Amino acid sequence: MEPIKNDILDYLKDNSFMDTNIGLEDNDSLTQNGIMDSIGLLELMDYICEKYAIEVPEDMLTPENFDSLQGITNLIVKLVK
Amino acid sequence: MQVMDIQLNNIQIMDKLNGDIENLAMKLRGFIKDQVVGFKKKGVVIGVSGGVDSAVALTLCVQELGKEKVYGLLLPEIESAPSSKTLGAEICKSLGVAYEEVTISPILESLDIYEKKDRIIKRTCPEYDPGIHKTSLILPDFLNQGLLNVPYIQLIKDGESVGKYRLKASDYLELIGLQNVKQRSRMIVQYMYAEKMNYVVCGTTNKTEMVLGQFVKYGDGGVDIEPLADCYKTQVYALAKYLNVNEEIIRRPPSADTWSHYTSDEDFYWRMPIHVMDQLLYGQEHQMPVEVIEKNTGLSGETILKAQRHISRIKDTTEYVRATAPIYSLDL
Numbered sequence: 001m002e003p004i005k006n007d008i009l010d011y012l013k014d015n016s017f018m019d020t021n022i023g024l025e026d027n028d029s030l031t032q033n034g035i036m037d038s039i040g041l042l043e044l045m046d047y048i049c050e051k052y053a054i055e056v057p058e059d060m061l062t063p064e065n066f067d068s069l070q071g072i073t074n075l076i077v078k079l080v081k
Numbered sequence: 082m083q084v085m086d087i088q089l090n091n092i093q094i095m096d097k098l099n100g101d102i103e104n105l106a107m108k109l110r111g112f113i114k115d116q117v118v119g120f121k122k123k124g125v126v127i128g129v130s131g132g133v134d135s136a137v138a139l140t141l142c143v144q145e146l147g148k149e150k151v152y153g154l155l156l157p158e159i160e161s162a163p164s165s166k167t168l169g170a171e172i173c174k175s176l177g178v179a180y181e182e183v184t185i186s187p188i189l190e191s192l193d194i195y196e197k198k199d200r201i202i203k204r205t206c207p208e209y210d211p212g213i214h215k216t217s218l219i220l221p222d223f224l225n226q227g228l229l230n231v232p233y234i235q236l237i238k239d240g241e242s243v244g245k246y247r248l249k250a251s252d253y254l255e256l257i258g259l260q261n262v263k264q265r266s267r268m269i270v271q272y273m274y275a276e277k278m279n280y281v282v283c284g285t286t287n288k289t290e291m292v293l294g295q296f297v298k299y300g301d302g303g304v305d306i307e308p309l310a311d312c313y314k315t316q317v318y319a320l321a322k323y324l325n326v327n328e329e330i331i332r333r334p335p336s337a338d339t340w341s342h343y344t345s346d347e348d349f350y351w352r353m354p355i356h357v358m359d360q361l362l363y364g365q366e367h368q369m370p371v372e373v374i375e376k377n378t379g380l381s382g383e384t385i386l387k388a389q390r391h392i393s394r395i396k397d398t399t400e401y402v403r404a405t406a407p408i409y410s411l412d413l
Binding site: 031037038039041042043045046058059061062063066 | 221228229230231232247248249250251253254387390394395397398
C-alpha cells in the first residue's frame with residue numbers, strides 16, 4: 001500500500017496545486033484544501049488507469065474514493081486485486 | 082430574533098421564488114430601459130434560441146422598448162435541434178419583432194470544429210459511426226448516487242442509448258474548447274448586428290446558470306446587459322407564465338443545444354430537477370439551516386450536505402468563467 005501512496009503523493013506534488021512546503025495527511029481533503037479541482041481529478045483518474053492498468057467503474061466515482069490520499073490508495077488497491 | 086427564526090423555519094422557497102412576479106417583470110423592464118438609455122443605444126439585439134430564457138428576455142424588451150427597437154437573431158448550426166429555429170421564429174413573429182436567421186455552421190466548418198469533434202468521439206467510442214449515431218455529453222447521477230463530475234460520451238441510436246464511454250481529461254478539455262466556439266460564434270454575429278444598428282446585445286443568462294458558471298465566457302456571457310442574471314431559473318419559468326410565453330417553449334427541456342442528441346441541462350449541468358437545484362442554491366445564498374432545506378426539498382440532511390459540497394465544487398471550478406480579466410493596478 002505504501003508504494004502506491006507514495007506514487008500518488010509524487011504525482012500530486014508534480015501535477016496539482018499542492019503546496020510542497022506543507023505536508024499532506026492521508027485523510028486531508030484534496031478539494032477542500034484547494035489541491036485538486038474537477039479537471040485535476042480527471043487527469044488523476046487517467047494517470048491511475050494507465051499506471052495501474054485499471055478501469056474505475058462508474059459506481060466507484062465517489063468523492064470518498066477520490067478526495068484524499070488514503071481514499072485514492074484504497075481504491076487502487078481494491079481495483080488492482 | 083425569535084420571530085425571525087420562526088419565519089426562516091417556515092419559509093417556502095418555491096413560494097418565495099414564484100411570488101410577486103408582476104412586480105419583478107416591471108423592475109426588469111425598467112432595468113432594460115435604463116441600461117439601453119445609459120449606454121446611449123437605440124435598441125436591443127437578442128439571440129433567440131427557442132428556449133424559455135430568450136423568450137422571456139425578448140418579451141420584456143418588446144414590452145419596454147417597443148417591437149421596432151428589438152431585433153431577433155436565430156443562430157442555428159448543423160447540430161441544433163430543428164425546434165430551436167421554429168420556436169425562435171414563432172416567438173419573434175408572435176411579438177411582431179423583426180428577425181433574421183444566420184447559420185453559424187460555416188464559421189464552425191472553417192475551423193474544422195465538426196471534424197475535430199468527430200475525431201475525439203471516435204477515439205473515445207470505437208464503435209461510433211456518425212452516419213448512425215447521435216451523441217451527447219453526460220455526467221453520472223449525482224443526487225441518488227453522489228457520483229463525481231466525470232464526463233462520458235453517450236452514443237444514441239434510434240433514440241436509445243447504445244453505449245457510453247468515459248472521456249480522458251485532455252479530450253474533455255479539447256471538446257469543451259470546440260463546443261464553446263458555437264456560443265462564441267453567436268456572440269460575434271450578435272455584435273456584428275448590434276454595432277451596425279447602434280443597439281446593445283441583450284444576454285439571456287439566468288441566476289442558476291450564473292452561479293454555476295453554466296455559460297460560455299465571451300460566448301453567451303459576452304453581452305452588454307443581463308436582465309435575468311439575478312433571477313433563478315424557477316423565476317424565469319414564473320415570468321414566462323406571467324408573460325404568456327408559448328407553452329411549447331415553457332415545456333421544452335432547457336438545453337445548450339450543442340450536441341446532435343438534444344441534451345437537457347438537467348442531464349448534464351444540474352444533475353437534479355431544476356426546482357431542487359434552485360432551492361439548494363437559494364438555501365445556500367440565504368445561509369438557511371439544513372432542516373429548513375430538508376422541509377422544502379424533501380431531501381435528507383445527508384443528501385443536502387453532499388449536494389452543497391457538490392455545488393461548492395462547481396462554483397470553485399467555474400470561478401474563472403464569472404471573473405472579468407484582473408487588471409494590475411499601478412500605484413501612481
